[in-house]
Amino acid sequence: MAEKGTLVxxxxxxxxxxxxxxxxxxxxxxxxxxSVSATTRAPREGxxxxxxxxxxxxxxxxxYIREGALVEHTEYxxxxxxxxxxxxxxxxxxxxxxxLEIEVDGAMQIxxxxxxxxxxMLVTPDYKxxxxxxxxxxxxTEEDIRRRLDRACEELKLMDQYDFLVINYDNMAQKAAEDIxxxxxxxxxxxxxxxxxxxxxxxxx
Amino acid sequence: MAEKGTLVxxxxxxxxxxxxxxxxxxxxxxxxxxSVSATTRAPREGxxxxxxxxxxxxxxxxxYIREGALVEHTEYxxxxxxxxxxxxxxxxxxxxxxxLEIEVDGAMQIxxxxxxxxxxMLVTPDYKxxxxxxxxxxxxTEEDIRRRLDRACEELKLMDQYDFLVINYDNMAQKAAEDIxxxxxxxxxxxxxxxxxxxxxxxxx
Numbered sequence: 001m002a003e004k005g006t007l008v009x010x011x012x013x014x015x016x017x018x019x020x021x022x023x024x025x026x027x028x029x030x031x032x033x034x035s036v037s038a039t040t041r042a043p044r045e046g047x048x049x050x051x052x053x054x055x056x057x058x059x060x061x062x063x064y065i066r067e068g069a070l071v072e073h074t075e076y077x078x079x080x081x082x083x084x085x086x087x088x089x090x091x092x093x094x095x096x097x098x099x100l101e102i103e104v105d106g107a108m109q110i111x112x113x114x115x116x117x118x119x120x121m122l123v124t125p126d127y128k129x130x131x132x133x134x135x136x137x138x139x140x141t142e143e144d145i146r147r148r149l150d151r152a153c154e155e156l157k158l159m160d161q162y163d164f165l166v167i168n169y170d171n172m173a174q175k176a177a178e179d180i181x182x183x184x185x186x187x188x189x190x191x192x193x194x195x196x197x198x199x200x201x202x203x204x205x
Numbered sequence: 206m207a208e209k210g211t212l213v214x215x216x217x218x219x220x221x222x223x224x225x226x227x228x229x230x231x232x233x234x235x236x237x238x239x240s241v242s243a244t245t246r247a248p249r250e251g252x253x254x255x256x257x258x259x260x261x262x263x264x265x266x267x268x269y270i271r272e273g274a275l276v277e278h279t280e281y282x283x284x285x286x287x288x289x290x291x292x293x294x295x296x297x298x299x300x301x302x303x304x305l306e307i308e309v310d311g312a313m314q315i316x317x318x319x320x321x322x323x324x325x326m327l328v329t330p331d332y333k334x335x336x337x338x339x340x341x342x343x344x345x346t347e348e349d350i351r352r353r354l355d356r357a358c359e360e361l362k363l364m365d366q367y368d369f370l371v372i373n374y375d376n377m378a379q380k381a382a383e384d385i386x387x388x389x390x391x392x393x394x395x396x397x398x399x400x401x402x403x404x405x406x407x408x409x410x
Contacts, residue, residue: 121396126406156403164394165402179394186391189369189384191326197370198361201331 005031005092006184007114009100009107012122013152015133017168017176018101021122024177025099032097032184035087038064041079054084072102072109081106097184104158111161118187119162120180121155125169210236210297211389212319214305214312217327218357220338222373222381223306226327229382230304237302237389240292243269246284259289277307277314286311302389309363316366323392324367325385326360330374 012018026032038054040061049055056064061080064070073082083106088098100110110117124130130152134145159165164183168176187193217223231237243259245266254260261269266285269275278287288311293303305315315322329335335357339350364370369388373381392398 123402123406126408153407156406159403160396160400162396164391165396165399166394179390182387183391183394185384186369186388189371189388191365191367191370194370195365197328198364201328201361202358203331 003095005094005096005098006187007088007092007098007100007110007117008032008180008184009102009110009117009119010122010180011102011104011107011119011155011162013124013130013155014148015130015137015152016122016124017133017173018122020173021166021168021176021180022099022101024173025180028177029097029181031095032099033091035083035091035098035100037081037100037102038070038084038087039079039081041077041081054087071113072100072106074103074105076103083110104155104161108161116193118164118184120164120166120183121159121162122166122168122176122180123156125167127152129170208300210299210301210303211392212293212297212303212305212315212322213237213385213389214307214315214322214324215327215385216307216309216312216324216360216367218329218335218360219353220335220342220357221327221329222338222378223327225378226371226373226381226385227304227306229378230385233382234302234386236300237304238296240288240296240303240305242286242305242307243275243289243292244284244286246282246286259292276318277305277311279308279310281308288315309360309366313366321398323369323389325369325371325388326364326367327371327373327381327385328361330372332357334375 010018010022022034026034036050036054038056038061040056040058043049043053043055047053058080061082064082064084065073069085070082071085071088073080083100083102091098107119111119124133131149134140134148140148166176166179215223215227227239231239241255241259243261243266245261245263248254248258248260252258263285266287269287269289270278274290275287276290276293278285288305288307296303312324316324329338336354339345339353345353371381371384
């Protein structure tokens with residue numbers, strides 16, 4: 001019912017299936033769009049500037065920080081990652097639901113700046129499934145898998161900082177996508193987001 | 206994901222279509238059941254004790270009050286109306302989503318006793334539609350219509366005491382029912398209702 005779009009933050013362990021589930025969300029409802037992050041890391045093969053990331057220099061990123069052009073940013077493995085204000089504000093005004101797929105600390109920055117944002121943690125049903133998915137990729141070293149599993153444990157401890165928990169069961173990504181669509185639809189019905197309704201109710205048109 | 210059912214309070218003006226919409230909710234998802242209110246008013250033609258209401262004497266109702274057997278109650282037009290604790294607690298434990306179709310003051314009592322309950326206000330899109338529906342019934346006197354419209358205005362002022370607003374557009378009761386189903390489904394994903402998840406995540410089964 002609300003006309004402005006919703007800012008939807010999705011975090012969760014590497015291996016939870018965020019990419020798959022969020023692509024299904026966007027295919028099912030074209031009102032959902034990704035926010036493209038800015039980063040100082042180098043593009044990987046096949047990554048396109050402006051599509052997968054806005055690839056910028058360290059100098060440019062630090063200028064963004066100084067100018068307050070970012071709504072959240074973090075440094076990870078020696079690279080900056082962040083979300084440009086310009087990337088999300090116009091889309092929200094157009095009524096798009098903007099998806100930020102970001103880490104926990106970025107999510108906390110978003111929640112404090114955009115109290116109406118919806119924070120969703122996407123997880124596997126259990127630890128075994130997460131481990132199996134990470135190993136199943138076959139591209140990760142044992143050390144990398146351990147690091148990702150440890151990180152997942154840290155993230156789960158912060159679950160209560162999120163508004164919603166969605167479980168991505170094996171072969172049920174569509175269900176997880178529908179759960180996310182349902183959560184955002186419900187948020188659109190929150191009375192806090194419809195404070196203008198009584199006035200419209202009584203308006204003579 | 207939560208195994209216990211959700212207490213769903215639905216209020217809204219007479220003429221909003223609560224009965225139609227809530228019947229569709231229950232037909233669509235059998236996990237939803239009505240709570241049968243207790244009342245001291247006399248049964249109307251066709252009303253069955255234990256189905257439409259628990260019809261009780263004034264003495265019995267006042268005993269319920271003294272014993273704390275009611276989770277909410279109110280007096281209206283000289284009659285008591287209330288919800289028996291026994292009517293809802295067992296059903297919630299069974300995983301049923303229990304619907305209370307009650308007035309605003311009862312809703313406030315429920316919210317304070319059951320903070321996890323979901324309060325939904327169901328309304329017509331505007332005042333003109335509400336008036337047309339009340340007149341369309343043909344069974345109400347002009348005085349009765351005026352009284353119900355005044356009451357609707359009072360109720361709308363309390364909208365922000367509710368969690369969600371659902372609009373029942375003309376000929377779109379199924380959409381309103383789906384909105385309610387979506388809201389309750391989203392609530393089941395609230396992290397506050399899934400505090401036990403991290404433990405289950407790490408459990409060796």
